[in-house]
Amino acid sequence: MQSDNVTSLQWFFACPQFIEPLLADELTDCGAESVKIGHAGVQALGDLRFGYRAMLWSRLASRATLQLAQGFGKDQAELQALIDSIDWQQHLRPEGTLKVRFFGLNDDIRNTQFGAQWVKDQIGDQFRSQHGVRPSVSNTPDLVVVVNLHKGNASIGIELNQHSLHQRGYRDLGTHAPIRENLAAAVLVRAGWPELIASDAETVALIDPQCAAATFLIEGALMAFDIAPGLLREHTVAERWLGHDADLWQELLEEAQQRRATGLAHTERFEFWGNDSHAAAVMAARADWRSTDLPAARWTQCDLKAMPAPTLAQVGLVINSPTIEASANVVTLRPLFDALGTWMASLPSTYRGALFAEADVPIALTNLFYSKEYRFLNSETECKLYTFDKLVQKERPTEWISDDLANRITKNLRKLKNFIKQGHTDAYRVYDMDIPEYAIAVDRYADWLHVQEYAPPKSIDEKAAEQRLQQALLTLPAALGVDPKKVVLKQRRQQKGKNQYEKQGRAEQALIVSEHGVRFKVNLSDYLDTGLxxxxxxxxxxxxxxxxxxxxxxxxxxxxxxxxxxxxxxxxxxxxxxxxxxxxxxxxxxxxxxxxxxxxxxxxxxxxxxxxxxxxxxxxxxxxxxxxxxxxxxxxxxxxxxxxxxxxxxxxxxxxxxxxxxxxxxxxxxxxxxxxxxxxxxxxxxxxxxxxxxxxxxxxxxxxxxxxxxxxx
CATH class of the missing domain: 3.40.50.150 (Vaccinia Virus protein VP39)
Structure with missing residues (x-):
C-alpha cells in the first residue's frame, strides 16, 4: 500500500525526560502542524513528509510512533475492539514479521510479556481469518507494534524508526558512552551552541577539555555543518512497512545531502578541540570523529592544569562533563573543579561555558558564577547542566576551610584524648552537630571517616546547606589527619519498610575495626548503617x-x-x-x-x-x-x-x-x-x-x- 503523504497523522516522538520542550520546538521546525508535550515525549500532528523529516533530522528524539488507534482499554474486550478497528493489511503482509512492545496493565492483563503475546495473537487472527496465514514473530521485524495502557485508556501505533533515533551510526551499538547522543544534543541546545552557530561571528569554537567519547564535539559539529543524524545511520525508517513512500524518503535524503554539502563548505569558520587526560579516551574520540567524515579537529592529551590556550576564535563554548568516580567526594573533587574554574576563567571574555554532571557535584568549587541550571536525566541518574554566560571568577573566593569546625573537632579530640590513648577501640564519634551550621555526625573507623548529613530543616536554603556540607567535608581530612579519599558521606533520613536492610550503594568500602579485643567488619557505604x-x-x-x-x-x-x-x-x-x-x-x-x-x-x-x-x-x-x-x-x-x-x-x-x-x-x-x-x-x-x-x-x-x-x- 502507498501512503497518502499529505494526510495529517498522529505521531508520538519519545525522548529523554526533561527535554520534551526542546523536542517540541524541533518538531515544529520540522513541519508539525501542532505539538503537545507529554511525559518523556511529544505528541505531534503532521503528514508523512513531516514524520520522515523528523526521523531524518531530529537530534533529540529516541523513537517515532505513528498512532493508529486510541480509545478505551480497561480490559481485554475493549482492547480487542481497538485492535480489530485497525486494518492491519494496510501495514503488514500476511507472511510478514512483527514484534509487539507492550506497556502498562489493565483489569485482565497483569503482565506485559503476556500482553505482548496476546496482542500478537489478535493481529494474527485477523490475518488468518482472511488469508489462512498469519505473520510470525521476529527480532528484526517488518513492523513493530506499540501498545500503551494508562488508566483505562489505550493507544496502538507502529514504530517507524528502524533503530533508536539516538543512534547516529558513528559508534558501535555495544560501545558504552557516558551520555547518549540525543541527550548530548539537548545539553548543547540548552548551553546555547545553536545561538553561537547562528551568530554573525566570523569564527566559532567548541571545546571539551574532558571529552571522553567526544559525544558533545561530534553532536556539536553535526549541528554546525547542518548534517542530519539520519544520514549517518545505515537504516533510519522502517522500509518494509507497507505504507512506506520510498520516493518521498529518497527526496528528503537528497535534500539532506545537499544541506550537508553546503554546511561543510564553511569548515574554516569552526574550531573543534577535544582534550582528555587518558590516552585511550583521546584515541577512541578521534576514531569516532573520523568515522563521521567530519573536517579535522584539534586533539590533545593532558591534565587540565596543563591545558594550552585555545586559538583565538571570535566566540566559543566550553562544554564540560567530568568523569567522576562513584567513591569521589568534595575533597577529592576539589583539585579538578578548581583547575577547571581557573582554566575556564583564562579564556577570552567572548567565550561562554557549560558544565554537565550529576546533580550533587560541587559546582561552587569552580569559583565561577553560573547563570542557569537545567535538570536532566542521564539513564537513571539525575544530572544538571550549569551554564556560564561569563567566565569570570569571584573576586573573593569562598573560604572552604572552616576554622570554627576545625577548632571544635580539636576541642573534642582533646576531651577524648585519654579514651583514644587507652586503645580500647579505633571506632568512635568525634563530632555530632556541635555547631548547628554544620549539621553532620562524624565517626572515625580506623583510618576512615564516616560522615552522616542530617537533612536540613525546610527553613534552611538548600544551596546554603549544600555549601556548608562541602565546606565541612573539605575541613575534616586536615582536622583529623585522614586521607581525603577515605571519607564516606551518607545522608541520614528516616527509612521505611525494607530500606534499612537494603543496599544503599555499591562502593563496598568494608574494613575491620576493633573494640575491647574484638574485631568487627564494618561497611561504610553500602547500607544505611555501618554494621556497628x-x-x-x-x-x-x-x-x-x-x-x-x-x-x-x-x-x-x-x-x-x-x-x-x-x-x-x-x-x-x-x-x-x-x-x-x-x-x-x-x-x-x-x-x-x-x-x-x-x-x-x-x-x-x-x-x-x-x-x-x-x-x-x-x-x-x-x-x-x-x-x-x-x-x-x-x-x-x-x-x-x-x-x-x-x-x-x-x-x-x-x-x-x-x-x-x-x-x-x-x-x-x-x-x-x-x-x-x-x-x-x-x-x-x-x-x-x-x-x-x-x-x-x-x-x-x-x-x-x-x-x-x-x-x-
Whole structure:
C-alpha cells in the first residue's frame, strides 16, 4: 500500500525526560502542524513528509510512533475492539514479521510479556481469518507494534524508526558512552551552541577539555555543518512497512545531502578541540570523529592544569562533563573543579561555558558564577547542566576551610584524648552537630571517616546547606589527619519498610575495626548503617564481662556484634535472631573474624525469623537476653505493625518468660521520645542503665538510646 503523504497523522516522538520542550520546538521546525508535550515525549500532528523529516533530522528524539488507534482499554474486550478497528493489511503482509512492545496493565492483563503475546495473537487472527496465514514473530521485524495502557485508556501505533533515533551510526551499538547522543544534543541546545552557530561571528569554537567519547564535539559539529543524524545511520525508517513512500524518503535524503554539502563548505569558520587526560579516551574520540567524515579537529592529551590556550576564535563554548568516580567526594573533587574554574576563567571574555554532571557535584568549587541550571536525566541518574554566560571568577573566593569546625573537632579530640590513648577501640564519634551550621555526625573507623548529613530543616536554603556540607567535608581530612579519599558521606533520613536492610550503594568500602579485643567488619557505604552501633559499646562490653558460662540470646541481632562479645566472654550458648539473611551472614563473618567459626557443639546459632513470632513460640531459657528492637517493624502478631512505645510491654513480657530466674534482660532502643511503661517496674526489678551505657564520645547526646537492666523480682 502507498501512503497518502499529505494526510495529517498522529505521531508520538519519545525522548529523554526533561527535554520534551526542546523536542517540541524541533518538531515544529520540522513541519508539525501542532505539538503537545507529554511525559518523556511529544505528541505531534503532521503528514508523512513531516514524520520522515523528523526521523531524518531530529537530534533529540529516541523513537517515532505513528498512532493508529486510541480509545478505551480497561480490559481485554475493549482492547480487542481497538485492535480489530485497525486494518492491519494496510501495514503488514500476511507472511510478514512483527514484534509487539507492550506497556502498562489493565483489569485482565497483569503482565506485559503476556500482553505482548496476546496482542500478537489478535493481529494474527485477523490475518488468518482472511488469508489462512498469519505473520510470525521476529527480532528484526517488518513492523513493530506499540501498545500503551494508562488508566483505562489505550493507544496502538507502529514504530517507524528502524533503530533508536539516538543512534547516529558513528559508534558501535555495544560501545558504552557516558551520555547518549540525543541527550548530548539537548545539553548543547540548552548551553546555547545553536545561538553561537547562528551568530554573525566570523569564527566559532567548541571545546571539551574532558571529552571522553567526544559525544558533545561530534553532536556539536553535526549541528554546525547542518548534517542530519539520519544520514549517518545505515537504516533510519522502517522500509518494509507497507505504507512506506520510498520516493518521498529518497527526496528528503537528497535534500539532506545537499544541506550537508553546503554546511561543510564553511569548515574554516569552526574550531573543534577535544582534550582528555587518558590516552585511550583521546584515541577512541578521534576514531569516532573520523568515522563521521567530519573536517579535522584539534586533539590533545593532558591534565587540565596543563591545558594550552585555545586559538583565538571570535566566540566559543566550553562544554564540560567530568568523569567522576562513584567513591569521589568534595575533597577529592576539589583539585579538578578548581583547575577547571581557573582554566575556564583564562579564556577570552567572548567565550561562554557549560558544565554537565550529576546533580550533587560541587559546582561552587569552580569559583565561577553560573547563570542557569537545567535538570536532566542521564539513564537513571539525575544530572544538571550549569551554564556560564561569563567566565569570570569571584573576586573573593569562598573560604572552604572552616576554622570554627576545625577548632571544635580539636576541642573534642582533646576531651577524648585519654579514651583514644587507652586503645580500647579505633571506632568512635568525634563530632555530632556541635555547631548547628554544620549539621553532620562524624565517626572515625580506623583510618576512615564516616560522615552522616542530617537533612536540613525546610527553613534552611538548600544551596546554603549544600555549601556548608562541602565546606565541612573539605575541613575534616586536615582536622583529623585522614586521607581525603577515605571519607564516606551518607545522608541520614528516616527509612521505611525494607530500606534499612537494603543496599544503599555499591562502593563496598568494608574494613575491620576493633573494640575491647574484638574485631568487627564494618561497611561504610553500602547500607544505611555501618554494621556497628558505636553508642552500644559499653553495653556490649558489659555482656562480654558477664557472659561466662551463660546462655545468651540476642534478639534483633543485626550484625551480631553483641553476640560476638558474649561468645568471646565465654558464653556456653549464644543464639542470634534476626529477620534479615544479609545481616545474619554478616554476623557469621564477625564470628569468623574472632576465630569462633568452628562450632561442633552448636554453641552459636543464627536464626532467621520474625523475632516477635519466634520469641512468642520459644520454649527455651536464657540467662542473658539482649533486646534492642527497632522503633517500628512489621509483625503479624501486633496489629500488623510493631511500635516500640505501644508494644514494648508485651515484648518485654515475652522476653521475661524465657529469662531464667537469676537472669538479666538488657532492654534498649533508640526512640528519643520513649518512656518505659510503669507496669514494667511493677512487674519486674528495673535498673535504669542509661547513664552507664552512654560512652564518652556520645555524652553530648544522652538521648541517643535508652537502656534498662530488667530482672525477676
Amino acid at each position: 552501633f558505636l553508642d552500644h559499646r559499653p553495653i556490649r562490653y558489659w555482656l562480654q564481662q558477664h557472659a561466662k558460662g551463660q546462655r545468651v540470646l540476642n534478639l534483633f541481632c543485626y550484625t551480631g556484634t553483641a553476640s560476638v562479645h558474649a561468645a568471646v566472654g565465654g558464653a556456653n550458648r549464644v543464639d542470634s535472631v534476626d529477620m534479615s539473611a544479609t545481616y545474619l551472614e554478616w554476623a557469621k563473618e564477625n564470628f569468623s573474624l574472632n576465630d569462633l567459626q568452628h562450632d561442633p557443639y552448636r554453641r552459636y546459632r543464627f536464626i532467621q525469623a520474625n523475632v516477635l513470632e519466634w520469641l512468642y513460640d520459644c520454649d527455651e531459657y536464657y540467662d542473658l537476653i539482649f533486646l534492642d528492637p527497632p522503633t517500628f517493624s512489621n509483625s503479624k502478631r501486633m496489629q500488623d505493625t510493631f511500635d516500640v512505645q505501644r508494644d514494648h510491654l508485651a515484648l518485654i513480657d515475652d522476653a521475661m518468660r524465657v529469662l531464667s530466674a537469676e537472669g538479666t534482660l538488657i532492654f534498649s532502643n533508640n526512640f528519643r521520645k520513649f518512656k518505659l511503661d510503669a507496669e514494667v517496674g511493677e512487674k519486674y526489678a528495673v535498673q535504669d542503665y542509661r547513664k552507664q551505657s552512654l560512652p564518652l564520645d556520645f555524652e553530648r547526646d544522652p538521648k541517643i538510646h535508652g537502656c534498662w537492666l530488667i530482672r525477676h523480682r
